[in-house]
Amino acid sequence: MPELPEVETVARGLRQSILGRRIVSVTLGKTDFIDDPAALEQHLPGRRISAVERYGKFMLLRLAQPETPESFASNEGGTKNGDSVSGSLLVHLGMTGHIAPFPAARPLEKHTHVCFLLDDGRELRYIDARRFGRMAYLEGPALEEELQEFGADPLVVTREEFVTLIRGHRARIKALLLDQGVLRGVGNIYADESLWKAKIHPARLGAQLTAEQARTLHRALRDILEKAIVLRGSSISDFLDAEGEPGEYQRHHRAYGREGKRCYRCGKLIRRAIVAGRSSYFCPRCQPAPRGFPMLPVPQRGKPRKA
């Protein structure tokens, strides 16, 4: 389940492997996760990948016009590489998306839905069993509008901005952390991990947090994301980076996925509850529930734990 650290890891990998390559042709398989499949076929061939950026959980492959002698000569005196008029390929990996270059001769893996033939003979392939991901070619105002929908980057937002942001909403803190319009890039894993580190229960309301708690959460979130990036993300189910390597951060999880295991701080058993519609893992002692939070019996889920 790629979140900010995993997407950052993949983006860095692609930067190493495909930056500057030109897309020769586009081959599409299933396209129900692509906004406008025809737009990819129409606009991508001939374009050069001039940058790979991460925006929340999205990757942006910036596409420049090819530098043909004519376009170079007739260029309106210097818009650089046509970047200002060129668009981007947005890629969201959903839960099971993979994107990486392969030798073109290599047999297609199952669930390969998009192939971009590159000018060095390799193929950039998008593989996604569940197709919960998304792909779109956008340029100009449509691209700007799309990006404008997103909230602050948790690695960039300042402490006091974060405090204002969080305390300005009544929704549960877990919901706020997951809301891409508030903060971009945080998913279930890093929401739970940062709340555990900050000793804040996921069901607390944003507006109910003290400024001090919000500051602590900001610090916890940033520290965790940065460390997770260093460790190339968390490989829970099948996340692999662009080189096919798993991340290491799952070894550092303190809450996520640890139902019934001991809290690393106090030894109490980590619990799971549905908060903001998501499985949420927390320590019932370190992260005291707000008054009235229903201590619902955790819906039975057949996951035998060894004693």
Place this chain on the structure above:
DNA sequence: CTTACGGCCTGGGTGC
């Protein structure tokens, strides 16, 4: 307006 919630998409894993 904001927030809460249920349903939908898909297929791998699991339990029987």
Place this chain on the structure above:
DNA sequence: TGCACCCAGGCCGTAA
């Protein structure tokens, strides 16, 4: 071997 079910994250419609 089969097969029904659960669950993941994002999004959307609806209700309060």
